[in-house]
Amino acid sequence: MIKRKAVKKSLECKVRITAITDTMQVLSGKWKIHILGTLLQGGKMRFMDLLREIDGIAAKMLSKELQDLEMNQLVTRTVVDTKPITVEYEVTEYGKTMEPIIDEIANWGVFYRNRLHGKD
Amino acid sequence: MIKRKAVKKSLECKVRITAITDTMQVLSGKWKIHILGTLLQGGKMRFMDLLREIDGIAAKMLSKELQDLEMNQLVTRTVVDTKPITVEYEVTEYGKTMEPIIDEIANWGVFYRNRLHGKD
DNA sequence: GAAACTAGTTTCCAATTGGTAACTAATGCA
DNA sequence: TGCATTAGTTACCAATTGGAAACTAGTTTC
Numbered sequence: 001m002i003k004r005k006a007v008k009k010s011l012e013c014k015v016r017i018t019a020i021t022d023t024m025q026v027l028s029g030k031w032k033i034h035i036l037g038t039l040l041q042g043g044k045m046r047f048m049d050l051l052r053e054i055d056g057i058a059a060k061m062l063s064k065e066l067q068d069l070e071m072n073q074l075v076t077r078t079v080v081d082t083k084p085i086t087v088e089y090e091v092t093e094y095g096k097t098m099e100p101i102i103d104e105i106a107n108w109g110v111f112y113r114n115r116l117h118g119k120d
Numbered sequence: 121m122i123k124r125k126a127v128k129k130s131l132e133c134k135v136r137i138t139a140i141t142d143t144m145q146v147l148s149g150k151w152k153i154h155i156l157g158t159l160l161q162g163g164k165m166r167f168m169d170l171l172r173e174i175d176g177i178a179a180k181m182l183s184k185e186l187q188d189l190e191m192n193q194l195v196t197r198t199v200v201d202t203k204p205i206t207v208e209y210e211v212t213e214y215g216k217t218m219e220p221i222i223d224e225i226a227n228w229g230v231f232y233r234n235r236l237h238g239k240d
Numbered sequence: 241g242a243a244a245c246t247a248g249t250t251t252c253c254a255a256t257t258g259g260t261a262a263c264t265a266a267t268g269c270a
Numbered sequence: 271t272g273c274a275t276t277a278g279t280t281a282c283c284a285a286t287t288g289g290a291a292a293c294t295a296g297t298t299t300c
Contacts, residue, residue: 016226017154022233023226024150026232029258051277053133060260063279064258079277083267086276087278097228108143112143167246204245205246
């Protein structure tokens with residue numbers, strides 16, 4: 001009983017840390033979760049739809065974040081040959097595996113607000 | 121069928137966005153999830169324990185992030201009157217409500233790695 | 241008396257993030 | 271002809287983030 005748990009920084013611990021780092025890197029930045037959340041709710045959406053739907057985002061940011069998400073294969077980008085050309089973004093099947101995370105994050109945020117107000 | 125879903129930016133949508141923003145603000149920065157994850161696994165831990173356990177973190181960051189977490193009531197800080205004074209950090213009951221989020225994030229990261237390696 | 245361990249704090253610096261605004265380029269409409 | 275809409279891009283700038291290293295300060299051990 002002198003040294004319980006000497007080797008705490010074990011394999012599973014390192015794997016977990018790496019896993020968390022990976023996920024947070026994929027979701028890095030202020031907007032990716034919002035974009036994914038919006039696309040998960042809205043299905044196929046055009047650039048301008050997203051720009052209008054996501055409050056406060058600038059075209060530059062939306063463009064950059066969508067590129068990141070596309071690179072990570074979480075969303076697809078499809079150019080549609082309409083009169084003024086439009087581009088459709090959609091969450092991939094792979095991207096949909098993010099849904100539990102986003103839901104948990106949204107749930108916690110609601111819980112957090114309720115706690116704040118309940119305590120006032 | 122001319123304008124389905126005109127009012128997309130509805131109440132529930134705004135609430136969700138606010139909720140996500142709130143959560144991500146509480147978890148902001150590179151380290152908070154790791155600190156919480158480590159404390160959830162390790163129970164009571166001292167400053168130096170955390171510093172050694174969390175690979176790459178500097179004392180300044182650990183200190184600052186712990187203060188943030190304490191302010192948000194996710195962890196408690198207890199000074200223990202040992203020979204060289206020690207400080208114990210522990211996740212609160214409230215902080216434990218973060219566990220589902222952290223688990224989902226860790227799970228996804230593992231899934232992500234597997235997918236990468238499976239595709240090589 | 242010097243070194244080491246506790247838990248930090250402080251300073252200084254570099255990189256990243258993100259915002260505004262203007263610009264491109266193609267097409268349609270009045 | 272000129273304005274609007276589509277989907278961006280570019281340039282510039284400010285704030286935030288985070289890292290390294292040195293420092294404080296009290297106690298204990300050699």
